[in-house]
Amino acid sequence: MRPRLLVVDDEIGVVQSLSKSLSGAVSEGVLEVHHCLTFRDAERFIEGSLPEIAVIDLNLPQTEGGIVIDGLGRELIEVIRGASTRTKIIMITGETNRCVQDKYLNEDFLKGVNDFVLKESRTPWIRTLTEKILYLADLFIKAEKFLVREISDRIVLFNLDEGVTEYFRDKFSYDFVMPLSLEDAIDACERSPVCAGVVGVDDRVGYTFIRRFLKHRKDIPLVAVTTMTDVDGFEALKEAMKEGAVSGARLLDNDDYIEEALKRAMELRRGKLGKFSELIGNHPALVRAIGVAEIAAEGDSPVMVIGESGTGKELIARGIHSHSGRKGEFVAINCAAIPENLIESELFGHERGAFTSAVVSKKGLFEVADRGTLFLDEIAELPLQLQTKLLRVLETRSIRRIGGSEEIAVDVKVITATNRDLSALVGEGCFRNDLYQRLNVFFVRLPSLRDRKSDIPRLVYYFISDFSDKYGKGVIGIEEEALEVAQEQSWSEGNVRGLRNFIEKVIASIPVNKEVIGVDDLLDEIPFISLSEPEKDSYGAIFHKGFSIKDVEQWAKAVACIEHLKEVLREFDSLKVGERERQEVKKRLDIKNDGTFYINIDNGITIAFRIIREQKGHASESDVLKFLSVDSHKALRSFILDKINRKYNGDVDPGAYALRDSGGLGEV
Numbered sequence: 325m326r327p328r329l330l331v332v333d334d335e336i337g338v339v340q341s342l343s344k345s346l347s348g349a350v351s352e353g354v355l356e357v358h359h360c361l362t363f364r365d366a367e368r369f370i371e372g373s374l375p376e377i378a379v380i381d382l383n384l385p386q387t388e389g390g391i392v393i394d395g396l397g398r399e400l401i402e403v404i405r406g407a408s409t410r411t412k413i414i415m416i417t418g419e420t421n422r423c424v425q426d427k428y429l430n431e432d433f434l435k436g437v438n439d440f441v442l443k444e445s446r447t448p449w450i451r452t453l454t455e456k457i458l459y460l461a462d463l464f465i466k467a468e469k470f471l472v473r474e475i476s477d478r479i480v481l482f483n484l485d486e487g488v489t490e491y492f493r494d495k496f497s498y499d500f501v502m503p504l505s506l507e508d509a510i511d512a513c514e515r516s517p518v519c520a521g522v523v524g525v526d527d528r529v530g531y532t533f534i535r536r537f538l539k540h541r542k543d544i545p546l547v548a549v550t551t552m553t554d555v556d557g558f559e560a561l562k563e564a565m566k567e568g569a570v571s572g573a574r575l576l577d578n579d580d581y582i583e584e585a586l587k588r589a590m591e592l593r594r595g596k597l598g599k600f601s602e603l604i605g606n607h608p609a610l611v612r613a614i615g616v617a618e619i620a621a622e623g624d625s626p627v628m629v630i631g632e633s634g635t636g637k638e639l640i641a642r643g644i645h646s647h648s649g650r651k652g653e654f655v656a657i658n659c660a661a662i663p664e665n666l667i668e669s670e671l672f673g674h675e676r677g678a679f680t681s682a683v684v685s686k687k688g689l690f691e692v693a694d695r696g697t698l699f700l701d702e703i704a705e706l707p708l709q710l711q712t713k714l715l716r717v718l719e720t721r722s723i724r725r726i727g728g729s730e731e732i733a734v735d736v737k738v739i740t741a742t743n744r745d746l747s748a749l750v751g752e753g754c755f756r757n758d759l760y761q762r763l764n765v766f767f768v769r770l771p772s773l774r775d776r777k778s779d780i781p782r783l784v785y786y787f788i789s790d791f792s793d794k795y796g797k798g799v800i801g802i803e804e805e806a807l808e809v810a811q812e813q814s815w816s817e818g819n820v821r822g823l824r825n826f827i828e829k830v831i832a833s834i835p836v837n838k839e840v841i842g843v844d845d846l847l848d849e850i851p852f853i854s855l856s857e858p859e860k861d862s863y864g865a866i867f868h869k870g871f872s873i874k875d876v877e878q879w880a881k882a883v884a885c886i887e888h889l890k891e892v893l894r895e896f897d898s899l900k901v902g903e904r905e906r907q908e909v910k911k912r913l914d915i916k917n918d919g920t921f922y923i924n925i926d927n928g929i930t931i932a933f934r935i936i937r938e939q940k941g942h943a944s945e946s947d948v949l950k951f952l953s954v955d956s957h958k959a960l961r962s963f964i965l966d967k968i969n970r971k972y973n974g975d976v977d978p979g980a981y982a983l984r985d986s987g988g989l990g991e992v
Contacts, residue, residue, distance in 0.1 A: 325472075326355060326356045327354075327375075327376040327377060327460070327461045327465065328373065328375040328376050328377070329355055329376070329378075329379065330359070330360065330369060330370070330375040331343075331357065331358070331359040331379045332360050332361075332363075332366040332378065332380045332381060332400060333359070333380075333381040333416070334362065334381065334384060334385060335381070336361070338416075339359045341450050343359070345451065346454060346457065349458060349461065354458070354461055354462075355457070355458075358375070362384075362386060363386045363396040363397075363399065363400065364386070366380075366400055370400070370403055370404060374407055374408055374411060376460070376464050377411070377414070377457055377461065378400070378413050378414070379414045379416060380397045380400050380401070380415055380416070382397040382415045382416065382417040382419070383395055383419065384396045384400075397415065398432060401436055401437060409436070409792065409793065409798055409836075410798065412460050412800075413436065413438050413439075414437075414439045414457070415428070415439070415440050416441045416442075416453065417442060417443060418442075419442075425442065433837060436798075436836070437837070438798060438839065441453045441456070460800075463800040463801045463839060463840065466801055467789065467800050470781055470782045470784075470785035470786070471786060471789060476499075476518060477498050477519065478499040478501060478517060479499070479500055479501070479519060479520050479521065479522060479586075480501050480502075480512060480518055481500050481501065481502050482502075482503060482509055482521065482522070482524065482533055483523055483527075483530045483533060484522070485524075491575065495582075496586070506533055506536055509533075510537065513541055513612075514608055514609075514612070515608065516608060517606050517611055518544055519544075520545050520547060520586065520589040521537070521544055521545070521546045521547065522586075523546055523547070523549070523569065524548075524550065524551075525548045525560045525561065525564045525572075526550050530548065530564065531563060531564060534564055534568055535567050538567075541615065542568075542615060543611070543614065545570040545571075545589040545592045546570060547569060547570065547571050547572060547573070547582075547586055548561050548565065548571075548572035548573075549572065549573055549575055549585075550574055553574050553575075557574040561573070570592055571584075571585040571589055596614070596615070599643060599646070599647045600617065600640065600643040602636075602639045603636055603639055603643065604779065604786050604820075605779030605782055605783065606778075606779065606782070607771065607778055607779050609775060609776055610770070610776055610779065613640065613769060613770050613771070614643075616766065616767070617640050619766070620644055620766035621644045621648040621649075622648070624735075625737075625765040626718065626740065626762065626765050627644060627737075627739045627740070627765070627768060628703075628741070628742075628746075628763050628764045628766065628767050628768070629641060629740070629741040630741070630767065630768070630769045631741070631769065631772070632770075632772045632819055634818040634819035634820055634822055635773070635820060636770055636820055637701065637741040637770060638699060638741070641656070641697070641739045642654055642699075644737075645696065645697035645699075645739075648697065648737060650695060650696050651696070652693060652694055652695030652736075653693055653696040653697075654693075654697045654699065655692050655693040655696065655697070655699065656698075656699040656701060657689055657699070657700060657701065659700055659701065659702045659704075659706045660701075660702035664707050667706070667707070667710060668713070668726060669726055671714075672688040672690060672713070672723050672724065672725055672726060673687045673691055673725040673726070674725050674727055675726065675727040676727075677727065678727025678728070679726070679727070682726075685725070688723065688725065691723065691734060694735055694736060695735050696736065697737045698736050700738065700739070700740045700741070701740075701741045702741070702743075703740040703741065703742050703763070704742045704749055704754075708755075708756065712756065714759060715758060717734070718738065718763075719762070721733060721734060721735065721736075722734060738763070746764075747760070772815075772819055773815040773819040773820050773823060774814050774815060774816060774819075780807075780810055780811045781811070783820060783824075784802055784827060785801065787823070787824050787828065787831075788802065788827060791832070792831055794828075795831055795832050797831055797834060797838070798836060798839060799831060799839060799840070800839050801839070801841070802840060802841040803840055803841065803842050803843060805842075806841050806842055806845065809843060809846050809847070810826075810846065826849060830845055830846060830849050833849070929968060936948065945965065945968060
């Protein structure tokens, strides 16, 4: 992706100077530059092709009927903002009156301007403007990298001799893997994304590999190749394609078909992944689940989706329906959300008069989903007596409404989902074994987010783009350090849904013109940091049911890093130190980044407030300092007091603590 820059200025000299300054970026393919000299030309350009970055002369003039109208650049703000909040607007002006400059700054920032550059001859303003443009272009390019689903360039080579292997290495720039056995090939696909496989079929070993490999990974396209150039080679390729290879080619001295065959396999792979585009990520475990789901979409057999809460079970169910070719609706119901006395009527319908409140006949969801798909979420919560009835529907493909005698035929693909171990429930007598076996024809397991942390950056950028549009914010990306903080979380509660809700909260509360999410933006929204892999000296907290005040008190003292900070402060007497000393502080505290460090301090203070208030009914600064054992240490006391002032002064949410004028802490 090359971000488009639109420069709108009637001074041709400005346009030329900026174009010259950006010529290197243009030649390197980093930026696409367009310019307009008039308001009307700019308006037409924006209507036809919205730029990612717009540099606009605030005092842009326009002549109408012999009259020159100044300041039309400001009207372009409304034109752009009426179409998108994503475009970054940099206003430039040659206005020299300081008061007027301030007026423009205040008024136009409220309208949606992201930055201002003053055309002052005594400053290198063209260079400043160029740096701002390149910074924004880099943000857009980075975001696009995560937003576009790229397939892996890794290809498995199997049953090829050394000469053929070298031929592929010399001819193509793919990342080739050469497993020695079927098991090694399957393992390679599990460890990292693989886009395709190339299998030699000069002998029966190749056919056997294709047949057995596709039983495990039907989602990965295989290309058959042979060194036999005559009719035998043609017959070998035909046999391989009957076994499941998607394409094939004889390796000729020149003008062979292998490049087209590989391209076909790649397009097929890209198409398969694109069918489930709402499931964001490239982790092998997710890609494999998508592959199984695609196979499960074929035919009418039931599908069972297993995964923790928030992993995307309904999304993959919708994907299965979308690509099943079924003409009816996708209908979803959460079995745990419907009272036991109502769920039978919801699923199977009822006739008028079947029970007291049945004043009219009603179709059940099986009828509503006829010729479509019925998604039964939380299937483990379905009452036993209804499990029997569901089994009968699956066997007979017909239902009978409550109070009715007529058998109604239904053509429904049933997809079930649960986050519980159904086989264990079968053993406990809580779930029918015959129903379990009937539902478990296809089994799709969705990985938890903590098991595919490499997908978190892609998910974060996807949610940033989504919620920036929703809330009218201008966020494009996220700082590397902030991304590390997000990746350090376990997300054990909520998984992808939890991450999505978290990013939505961050975007909703961030300033409208901010382009990048920083560490502080994240930490403001994380009440307790929960590291996925706590280490010996980690100060992350993972609270479980039944924790006591004593447990929290001990943790509060630990996260405040009291003893560690005392040791450091004896040497430095404050945290206002240089970079080398700051790294020493981090080393002594055994912390991975500043984000972890500062949030742990905040957690200690927050929990101290809660404990003291529960014990005494209120909390003062001195109570907190005494509780944290820092009341007698001058430097550390000042540091904690500063954190208290930063944390509790200003606007706070209901239920938080704020400083009273008297110095005490009370609940807002």
